[in-house]
Amino acid sequence: MTIxxxxxxxxxxxxxxxxxxxxPVIAQSNYPAREVRWVIPWNAGGSNDIxxxxxxxxxxxxxxxxxxxxVPGGTGAVGMGQVATARTDGYTIGNGTSSTLAIxxxxxxxxxxxxxxxxxxxxxxxLILVVPASSPFTTLEQFLDHMKANPGAVTIATPxxxxxxxxxxxxxxxxxxxxxxxxxxxxxxxxxxxxxGNQVQAGVLKPSETMEQIKAGDLxxxxxxxxxxxxxxxxxxxxxxxxxxxxxYGPVVQMAYIAAPAGLRPEVRETLTxxxxxxxxxxxxxxxxxxxxxxxxxxxxxxxxxxxTNVAAALAEVAQHVFARN
Amino acid sequence: MEILSSLSGALLxxxxxxxxxxxxxxxxxxxxTFGATPGLTATMGVALFIPLTFPLPTDLAVGMMIALYxxxxxxxxxxxILLNIPGTPSAVVTTLDGHPMxxxxxxxxxxxxxxxxxxxxxxxxxxxxxxxxxxxARAALLLGPAEYAATALLGMTIIASIVPGQVTKGLLGxxxxxxxSIVGLDQITGxxxxxxxxxxxxxxxxxxxxxxxxLVIPELMKSLFERQAGGRPPISLRHMFPGFREWCGQxxxxxxxxxIGTVIGIVPALGxxxxxxxxxxxxxxxxxxxxxxGKGVPGGVVASEAANNGVTGGALIPLLTLGIPGDTxxxxxxxxxxxxxxxxxxxxxxxxxxxxxxxxxxxxxxxAAIALVGVVGFRFFVRxxxxxxxxxxxxxxxLAVVGxxxxxxxxxxxxxxxxxxxxxxxxxxxxxxxxxIVIGVIxxxxxxxxxxxxxxISGGDWTxxxxxxxxxxxxxxxxxxxxLPSLFARLKAAxxxxxxxxxxxxxEHTK
Numbered sequence: 001m002t003i004x005x006x007x008x009x010x011x012x013x014x015x016x017x018x019x020x021x022x023x024p025v026i027a028q029s030n031y032p033a034r035e036v037r038w039v040i041p042w043n044a045g046g047s048n049d050i051x052x053x054x055x056x057x058x059x060x061x062x063x064x065x066x067x068x069x070x071v072p073g074g075t076g077a078v079g080m081g082q083v084a085t086a087r088t089d090g091y092t093i094g095n096g097t098s099s100t101l102a103i104x105x106x107x108x109x110x111x112x113x114x115x116x117x118x119x120x121x122x123x124x125x126x127l128i129l130v131v132p133a134s135s136p137f138t139t140l141e142q143f144l145d146h147m148k149a150n151p152g153a154v155t156i157a158t159p160x161x162x163x164x165x166x167x168x169x170x171x172x173x174x175x176x177x178x179x180x181x182x183x184x185x186x187x188x189x190x191x192x193x194x195x196x197g198n199q200v201q202a203g204v205l206k207p208s209e210t211m212e213q214i215k216a217g218d219l220x221x222x223x224x225x226x227x228x229x230x231x232x233x234x235x236x237x238x239x240x241x242x243x244x245x246x247x248x249y250g251p252v253v254q255m256a257y258i259a260a261p262a263g264l265r266p267e268v269r270e271t272l273t274x275x276x277x278x279x280x281x282x283x284x285x286x287x288x289x290x291x292x293x294x295x296x297x298x299x300x301x302x303x304x305x306x307x308x309t310n311v312a313a314a315l316a317e318v319a320q321h322v323f324a325r326n
Numbered sequence: 327m328e329i330l331s332s333l334s335g336a337l338l339x340x341x342x343x344x345x346x347x348x349x350x351x352x353x354x355x356x357x358x359t360f361g362a363t364p365g366l367t368a369t370m371g372v373a374l375f376i377p378l379t380f381p382l383p384t385d386l387a388v389g390m391m392i393a394l395y396x397x398x399x400x401x402x403x404x405x406x407i408l409l410n411i412p413g414t415p416s417a418v419v420t421t422l423d424g425h426p427m428x429x430x431x432x433x434x435x436x437x438x439x440x441x442x443x444x445x446x447x448x449x450x451x452x453x454x455x456x457x458x459x460x461x462x463a464r465a466a467l468l469l470g471p472a473e474y475a476a477t478a479l480l481g482m483t484i485i486a487s488i489v490p491g492q493v494t495k496g497l498l499g500x501x502x503x504x505x506x507s508i509v510g511l512d513q514i515t516g517x518x519x520x521x522x523x524x525x526x527x528x529x530x531x532x533x534x535x536x537x538x539x540x541l542v543i544p545e546l547m548k549s550l551f552e553r554q555a556g557g558r559p560p561i562s563l564r565h566m567f568p569g570f571r572e573w574c575g576q577x578x579x580x581x582x583x584x585x586i587g588t589v590i591g592i593v594p595a596l597g598x599x600x601x602x603x604x605x606x607x608x609x610x611x612x613x614x615x616x617x618x619x620g621k622g623v624p625g626g627v628v629a630s631e632a633a634n635n636g637v638t639g640g641a642l643i644p645l646l647t648l649g650i651p652g653d654t655x656x657x658x659x660x661x662x663x664x665x666x667x668x669x670x671x672x673x674x675x676x677x678x679x680x681x682x683x684x685x686x687x688x689x690x691x692x693x694a695a696i697a698l699v700g701v702v703g704f705r706f707f708v709r710x711x712x713x714x715x716x717x718x719x720x721x722x723x724x725l726a727v728v729g730x731x732x733x734x735x736x737x738x739x740x741x742x743x744x745x746x747x748x749x750x751x752x753x754x755x756x757x758x759x760x761x762x763i764v765i766g767v768i769x770x771x772x773x774x775x776x777x778x779x780x781x782x783i784s785g786g787d788w789t790x791x792x793x794x795x796x797x798x799x800x801x802x803x804x805x806x807x808x809x810l811p812s813l814f815a816r817l818k819a820a821x822x823x824x825x826x827x828x829x830x831x832x833x834e835h836t837k
Contacts, residue, residue: 044373045657053376054665069735070373073529074511078736081525103516110523155783162516183782184514186595186775189657193594193650197467200783212649212671291669323516 031090031268038066039094041079046187047208048095048256051123051288058282064275066093075160076100077109080259084115088261090268093119096259098252098311099163105316106162106323117269118308119258120276120300123289125206127168127225127254128236129156132195133218135202140223140242143202144176151178157200159188162323164254165204167315168225168246170322172204175244195219206254207232207293232293249321250314257304273300329456336683340691346386350688353390354695357397358703362405362413364538365729368398372658376665384666385681389688391662392642395655396448396692399598399638400700403440403631404707408433410545411722415537416598416634418764419606422488423619423626430622433708438566439624440631441700442573443580447632448693450584451591451639455646456686460675463647466592471779472790474595476800478773481600483807484607485762488620496762503766504774506531506746513775514782526738534733535743536767542726543747544754546719563705568624579609579625580632587633591640594652595776598637599768605633607807639689646682648672 042048052068059066071079076097083094096116104111129140137143147154156172158165161184173180183200185191188209195203196218207230213219214233221236225246229238239246258276260269279285280298289296299307340346353375360371371394379387402417407424420440427436454462482500489496509520510530521527568576583605590601609629610619619626644650649671651657663670668678675682710718730743750760780797784790791797 043654043657044369045651045654045659045661049373050661050664053373053661056377057380068373071735073734074525075516078525078529078734082735108511108516108518109528110525153785160516161512161514181782181785183779184516185779186513187657189650189660190595193467193644193648194470196464196648196650197470199467199470212669212673216672218648218672291667292664 031271032064034091035065035067036090036272037086037092038068039079039083039092040068040070041072041076041094041097041100042070043072044070047125047206048097051256052095054288055122055279055285058279058284059275062275062278064272064279074109075103075163077103077111080116081109081111083259084111084261086261088263088265090260090264090272093258093260093272095122095256096308097256098254098315099160101308101312102163102167102315102319105312106319108162113308113312115262116259117262117264118304119260119269119272120280120298121255121257121304121307122276122280122296122298123256124295124297125208125254125256126230126295127165127204128207128210128221128230128233129168129172129202129223129225130195130205130210130214130219130221131202132198133220134198135220137222138220140237140239143222144172144242144244147173147176147178147180152180154202155181155183155200157183157185157191157194157203159185159191159205159209162319164252167252167318167322168204171225171239171244171246171248172202172223174248175239175242175246192219211293230293247314249317250310252311252314252318255307255311257299257308332679332683333456333686336680336687337690340389340684340687343386346389347691349382349386349390350393350691351695351699353393354397354400354692354699355703357394357399358401358404358696358699360394361398361401361417362707363729364405364411364413364542364726365534365732367414367534367655367733368395369654369658370732371398372655372662376658376662379662379666384668385684387666388663388668388681388685391659392685392688393692393695395659396635396638396689397696397699398655399635400441400444400448400631400696402634403437403444403627404704407436407440407627408707408710409722411542412537414598414634415533415768416602416637417630418537418541418599418761418768419602419630420627420634421541422606422630422761423622423624424630426620426622427624427627432622433711434563434566434704435568436622436624436627437700437704437708439568439576439627441697441704442567443576443583443628443631444635444700445693445697446580447584447587447635447637448639448689448696450581450632451588451636451642452686452689452693454588454592455639455643455689459643460647462592463644463650466589466594466644467648469593469796470794471776471783472794472797473800474593475773475776475780476791476797476804477590477593477596477600477604478769478776480800480804480807481603481607481769482765482773483804484603485765486808487607487610487811488761488765489759492759495758499759499762500766503536503763503768504770505766506536506763507767507770508774513771514778526736529734529736529738531742531767532733532739533768535730535739536746537764538726538730539743539746540750540760540764540767542722543744544750544760546723546726547747547751548754549715550719552715563708566701566704576625576628579613579628582612583609583629583632584636587636588640590633591637591652592643594644594650596772597653598634598641600772601633601637601640602630603765603769605629611807611811642685642689645670646674646685649674 040049086092156169191203224238360366402414405411405413406417406420410425412418424436485496586605587601606629610616641652641656645656651660
């Protein structure tokens with residue numbers, strides 16, 4: 001009887017101890033116990049926002065419930081500023097982009113890349129040089145000759161300023177060896193409208209912003225700012241093919257990636273990476289990428305850190321050559 | 327004929343689907359609510375509802391989003407009339423005459439006019455969408471930055487007619503408004519202006535926080551100071567809608583304003599508030615009773631509401647025919663279409679014609695739903711006025727704070743809103759009009775960035791504004807709008823002096 005009682009007591013104690021020590025473990029492996037706040041530092045309806053809203057239900061299937069919050073402004077710096085100062089519990093993440101990296105690289109905003117843990121890359125958007133269908137130029141050479149013949153008078157439009165699009169507009173002019181007129185617009189759709197209305201002579205845009213207009217014959221792609229041709233536009237030559245180096249200052253690429261405030265616990269980071277990787281490689285998202293002409297390359301961990309560092313360094317270098325002229 | 331058969335097919339399909347009809351009605355109700363609440367925007371409404379539409383078939387999902395969009399414009403008039411608080415930036419102009427009417431006990435009549443004009447505006451733009459959409463959308467692309475800049479300037483001429491006889495104060499206000507809009511990252515060079523290297527200021531001062539601060543807060547504070555002597559005049563719901571004859575008197579105004587709204591909607595980059603500003607201005611000039619505008623006449627309400635609902639249909643034209651969204655709401659709609667597997671672009675009609683016709687049919691049904699929701703809903707909305715002011719004002723204040731915060735999830739916006747609110751209240755105490763500041767904030771960024779863009783394109787040549795036919799015409803209209811009224815007034819005064827028996831002495835500058 002006493003033995004029995006004692007064993008019961010011991011068992012109770014042991015299990016109590018077990019529960020006590022197990023509690024934090026459970027709490028840790030419990031992540032995510034609630035919704036994760038996903039800051040999109042761009043307006044609702046922008047490409048980052050649409051991608052996030054498309055991913056939202058897929059992530060939920062992977063057990064990660066996200067709430068999308070648009071915190072636009074300052075080329076993404078305002079929203080990412082909120083992410084940088086959020087608690088490092090994994091319940092706040094945000095979309096870092098090359099545009100925000102560029103503005104950080106120029107020292108225009110009180111933010112640093114070291115304030116973030118980079119989780120996983122969501123998308124890469126190649127950029128292309130497009131002209132209106134009514135433009136007399138059908139090849140990149142013709143357009144560059146036109147630029148040479150009219151130094152400082154050819155207009156190239158981009159969505160926003162001091163970003164990757166702007167860099168490639170400048171690289172086009174550099175390829176022609178002349179000056180040009182850079183016309184920044186508040187968004188890609190405005191650039192498409194202005195091109196279709198012949199208000200500007202060329203634009204630097206993503207295929208995802210122009211594919212439908214290209215297919216309909218309203219816009220004509222002349223060159224790809226990449227080292228190899230795009231699957232979506234196999235007939236369009238790259239600038240490299242034409243002997244123009246558009247990366248003279250290092251690799252720059254238009255990308256979006258998930259970032260969290262620096263100092264995440266490894267297991268939280270792993271959970272986030274795994275959930276996003278599953279969603280990003282799902283058939284649904286791959287189809288979405290296919291129809292909208294962007295590339296999925298879910299780099300993560302140290303590789304992503306290295307990529308972000310490289311792009312940021314190249315941007316800092318390029319900024320001195322390209323943006324300073326403003 | 328092909329149009330008619332496609333349209334009637336789509337309409338029959340929509341009508342035969344009760345679930346779809348319920349969703350359209352639901353969309354309009356939600357849209358009304360978002361439109362009527364200052365701080366909740368149509369963009370937010372569409373964004374919030376996209377996840378809810380995931381399980382729905384594409385046509386129903388898109389229909390609901392379109393209904394929400396249409397409803398939000400019509401909803402903005404309710405608080406504008408009842409409380410002098412615009413629910414959306416587009417309804418700012420509705421307050422000018424809508425609220426004075428309500429003060430005279432004609433709230434129901436004002437809303438009747440607003441509802442009728444909303445629907446008329448919706449229908450005119452719908453007709454444009456059905457009949458000449460592709461041609462119109464292409465034609466609109468011929469306008470460039472020079473024309474946008476000129477249009478922004480034309481919109482600014484409304485200041486002269488809102489604050490007659492106070493040109494200096496009006497101009498100062500506008501300059502102040504433009505000054506506020508300068509804070510933040512320069513749209514052209516990407517450099518910070520007046521940001522003091524702080525993240526909050528880099529974002530700049532948005533239209534909505536400024537609008538809520540300058541218009542809503544002073545109104546709430548004023549209402550607390552006002553003595554409620556004997557209560558307000560009773561509101562009769564019986565004469566809500568104008569008679570046919572009475573409406574005919576506003577027919578020209580309705581159609582002109584709706585057309586202005588539709589055209590502004592088609593042009594990518596201008597946005598709804600510009601439409602109602604210009605329509606109001608034109609209505610005031612053309613109306614024989616123009617001098618009464620601003621004191622509570624139906625014409626002002628008609629112009630504003632017909633125009634801003636014309637914008638909804640107009641903005642769908644470039645979206646559906648070219649894949650180009652004109653503002654944040656249509657950008658969000660575009661996102662919604664893409665998420666549901668559609669590819670908005672010039673080929674949308676060919677590739678997914680049935681969905682596009684479904685959208686067009688939905689717009690028509692949404693306008694019917696707006697009528698229903700408007701008539702039934704107003705009976706409830708009007709109860710707001712029965713709430714004692716000392717309870718209503720704090721409730722609206724909380725709503726303003728929450729709404730402002732939720733615009734971009736930033737407390738700094740609330741700070742901006744409150745500061746401008748106090749500033750606006752001080753101005754109203756000094757009887758300096760705040761509307762010019764609001765107009766400066768709305769049109770300033772457009773004017774500044776488009777002028778600079780036009781100059782970049784022309785290589786710094788200012789004559790581009792005169793040599794481009796479009797901008798030359800718009801600038802001429804703007805100039806005429808500024809000079810002609812005072813010229814006419816002089817001529818009239820001169821001829822009046824000659825014929826001293828003039829019986830039509832209108833008290834023009836008594837505001």
